[in-house]
Amino acid sequence: MTKPIKYHASSQSSLIAVSWGDPAGVGPEVILKSFPRLPKRLRCKLTVFGSLSYFRGLERRLKTGVDIVDASANIPDKRDVLRVADVVDLKFSQKNFGKIDRLSGKAAMTGVEKAVEAVCDGRFGALVTAPINKEAVNLAGYRIAGHTEFLSEALGGVEVAMMLSSKKLSVVVATTHVAIRDVPGRLSRKKLTGLLKLIHRSLVKFGVKKPRLAVCGLNPHASDGGLFGDEEKTIIAPAIKAVRGAGVDASGPYPADTMFTPRALSGYDVAVAMYHDQGLVPVKALSFSKTVNITLGLPFVRVSVDHGTAFDIAGKRRADATSMIHAIKTCDQILNGKFRV
Known part of the structure; x- marks a missing residue:
């Protein structure tokens, strides 16, 4: 983002935007694996910001049975499909998994930026982020230490x-x-x-x-x-x-x-x-x-997994989706006033 984005949502939506993370890591995999393990009520609230072609290719490899659709299509609210906002144009192949790459870093941050914009204009009530690789995003020109610092800067330096x-x-x-x-x-x-x-x-x-x-x-x-x-x-x-x-x-x-x-x-x-x-x-x-x-401190809810891109197992279908499931459920709990520490 070249300039701070303003949060001007008039009311809090119950929908959740999910940024896809670094495509060379396990972020997209844990998103896709988590989807069938979530309650249908919650699945219908999710939209992933990333690459539609990437997720369709990933589903063919993982064979999750998840129906992946373009989020821009006219989809009934209660249809049980994974909505993907196709905001990234990236040519990606198996050989790119597990590699620190400028293009992957840019693709990861584009997903974050577009998801943040969608939350700030009120289309979504909260943000869940899959992991990015700090070295890759810095190679792409983002001088940040991580999501937390980036989000603070994107919102005008909020504490x-x-x-x-x-x-x-x-x-x-x-x-x-x-x-x-x-x-x-x-x-x-x-x-x-x-x-x-x-x-x-x-x-x-x-x-x-x-x-x-x-x-x-x-x-x-x-x-x-x-x-x-x-x-x-x-x-x-x-x-x-x-x-x-x-x-x-x-x-x-x-x-x-x-x-x-x-x-x-x-x-x-x-x-x-x-x-x-x-x-x-x-x-x-x-x-x-x-x-x-x-x-804490953002005008909207943001939750993330507790792990990184795990390049050592990326593309090997071994990633554990447990933390992503917890992240999405926690996000929903906060939105509904049911979060407990």
Whole structure:
């Protein structure tokens, strides 16, 4: 996108736009495999933004029995077919699977852009994204670190956060795709205060009445009183105090090595980690393939799978669709006010 897109949907649709991901990866495969395993009520709400010819060719290889139709055709709302918005013109062959390629990166992002436009103009109420390859999309000219950052920029720089959620654990990270050495410099009292308020506000909007937030320390043992850094004292604790005064149920900072035990998990709804792996390692260890990525702060619902393009198995018909199924169902739950953490 060359300029920010405006969200001007007058009412929230129950329909879900799905971006197809990198065609050289497993995104299209998990979309197609997930379709027969979803309730018919939900199947009728989906439209995939990608290449119609690609999906028809993929269906012939996978033999899912899914009827794939052009979304621009006059299709009855309740007809049980996979609607594909044919927004990408891409010549693709089996030999392209598993390869980092500029054209595949461009095709992936075109699917995202067109799906976002459709959500923002009110045709759809929510967005589900299949995985992109960051190297491929950067080769295609997109200077982004991932979907979360791209969506923030596309919506004019709105404040967003990434929440990984499963039935066992939900985690938000204060910093996303940055080098470990840069994490302390990316943290501030103001930013963390804003993040905690954003999490609280988003969860209430999703239907969680009184969300409880547990905040990790940055340093080992939450610094042990300043022995291993002082970010807990100078940044994290003051931010927690500030939001508690504004009505947010936040506590901490807690040592990360004891925050994810079964006993600790029962005491909060969402963990707030200071950096990517501090939060994503425990949630994926507990619930890999059953975790979804939810972007907080957008004017619409966006949910994604918890895995990448998996180039090592792309085109081999081995991809597991479980996370995509959870992503689509979670999206529907949020739209209907039934999401729980």
